[in-house]
Amino acid sequence: MRVSVQKFGGTSVRDSQSRERAANWVFEAFQEGRHPVVVVSAMGRHGDPYATDSLLGLLANFPPTPAAEQDLLMMCGEAISAVVMAGHLRNRGLRPRVFLGGDAGIVTDETFGDAQILEVDPLPLEAALEEDYVPVVAGFQGKTRGGVITTLGRGGSDTTAVAVGAALGAEVVEIFTDVDGIKTADPRIVPEARTISRMNYDEVFQLANLGARVVHPRAVEIARQFGVPLRVRSNFSDQPGTLVLGGRRTMDPWAHRDPDHAVTGITQLEDLVQFVVHQDAKIPNEQWAYHLFAALGDNGVSVDLINMFPDTVYFCVPTATADRTEHTLQELALDFDIFRDRAKVSIVGSAIQGLPGVVGRVMAALSQHHITVLQSADSHSTITLLLYRNQMEQAVAALHQQFGLSAEEV
Numbered sequence: 001m002r003v004s005v006q007k008f009g010g011t012s013v014r015d016s017q018s019r020e021r022a023a024n025w026v027f028e029a030f031q032e033g034r035h036p037v038v039v040v041s042a043m044g045r046h047g048d049p050y051a052t053d054s055l056l057g058l059l060a061n062f063p064p065t066p067a068a069e070q071d072l073l074m075m076c077g078e079a080i081s082a083v084v085m086a087g088h089l090r091n092r093g094l095r096p097r098v099f100l101g102g103d104a105g106i107v108t109d110e111t112f113g114d115a116q117i118l119e120v121d122p123l124p125l126e127a128a129l130e131e132d133y134v135p136v137v138a139g140f141q142g143k144t145r146g147g148v149i150t151t152l153g154r155g156g157s158d159t160t161a162v163a164v165g166a167a168l169g170a171e172v173v174e175i176f177t178d179v180d181g182i183k184t185a186d187p188r189i190v191p192e193a194r195t196i197s198r199m200n201y202d203e204v205f206q207l208a209n210l211g212a213r214v215v216h217p218r219a220v221e222i223a224r225q226f227g228v229p230l231r232v233r234s235n236f237s238d239q240p241g242t243l244v245l246g247g248r249r250t251m252d253p254w255a256h257r258d259p260d261h262a263v264t265g266i267t268q269l270e271d272l273v274q275f276v277v278h279q280d281a282k283i284p285n286e287q288w289a290y291h292l293f294a295a296l297g298d299n300g301v302s303v304d305l306i307n308m309f310p311d312t313v314y315f316c317v318p319t320a321t322a323d324r325t326e327h328t329l330q331e332l333a334l335d336f337d338i339f340r341d342r343a344k345v346s347i348v349g350s351a352i353q354g355l356p357g358v359v360g361r362v363m364a365a366l367s368q369h370h371i372t373v374l375q376s377a378d379s380h381s382t383i384t385l386l387l388y389r390n391q392m393e394q395a396v397a398a399l400h401q402q403f404g405l406s407a408e409e410v
Helices: 016-032 052-057 067-091 123-130 156-168 201-209 217-226 286-300 317-330 358-368 389-402
Strands: 003-008 033-041 096-099 107-108 117-121 134-136 141-143 150-151 172-177 196-198 228-236 242-245 265-278 305-306 311-319 335-348 375-377 380-386
Touching: 003 016, 003 141, 003 156, 016 067, 033 067, 033 123, 033 156, 052 067, 067 096, 067 134, 067 141, 067 150, 096 123, 107 156, 117 156, 123 134, 123 156, 141 156, 156 172, 156 217, 196 201, 196 286, 201 217, 201 242, 201 265, 201 335, 217 228, 228 380, 265 389, 286 317, 305 375, 311 317, 317 335, 335 389, 358 380, 358 389, 380 389
Parallel strands: 003 033, 003 172, 033 134, 096 134, 107 141, 172 228, 196 242
Antiparallel strands: 107 117, 141 150, 228 242, 265 311, 265 335, 305 311, 335 380, 375 380
């Protein structure tokens, strides 16, 4: 059985016209002899009546709601979307069957609001497919082993689609969104950014983890683990989008091993706060950093871009946890400075590893535009730079031009 999973995001099910377009993709897959499984997000985005954030807004004037009850409320957006989408499929002559996440075999832990998938039992969906039904699965949710509904956190519908695809041995998971694939940069910053036709899992994971919002990093990680091919494409265009597979991005893995062609894409993340913490003279050299990071961890603070020196530590946190970080440092009676106007820009490419000259090209592009680098970090496929927030867009554009990312792929 040729199974393909088709996930439609909020903008793809926002209104009747968008859902009709989505139904066309499902019908086309059925005509091609594939067995489609549909996964849907809640309809629209913040401000739309059934979007997740809109539903949470209903609780704004009440005392804090238990997390388990919040999950019951949030799962309704996807449930509504699944039933409405099923109606569009019936109009096309298909036989849909609606599944909540738990009914589709998705078993999670008990972390309400950000549950992890423990396993996916494929039997409920396989039984529906055997009877020529088109399963329509409400994304973003599952059930604990005790049958309690949970939600999967941001990007949860992407995660649902890939987990279902892995359990069913799908030949592809298609992520339909409002852009025609994964771009070399944010087109709002670089209008000439190009759609990348083919990428590997690691490149997409790094782009997603470092700020690109086309597909959730947790979904990419599951796809990589199980070898599930992904295709990211637009619901509103016939363009093929971006195909994500294992291995290197190019057919010839050595074809682009030079600094001019090492980079796949540029991404950015704003709203960061930088902390510069100075050593407490009362604590021995080898222990003070341990006390610092242990306390931050105990208070639920995840740090980023860590640079350590004998008497100073630099790191960043998202704006959302800046106040908690500041309070923790005050409790430790540490001397520190706070800078709230920070952003990071990252270049990503599987060919960066061990290749001389890439950092030189990066610094040349930034220096030409008088862009200041405040911190940096790198891995085998990324180089990340902390900058002033007001220089972020200029840095993205300069790096995109430096590495010739607007040029057509070979």
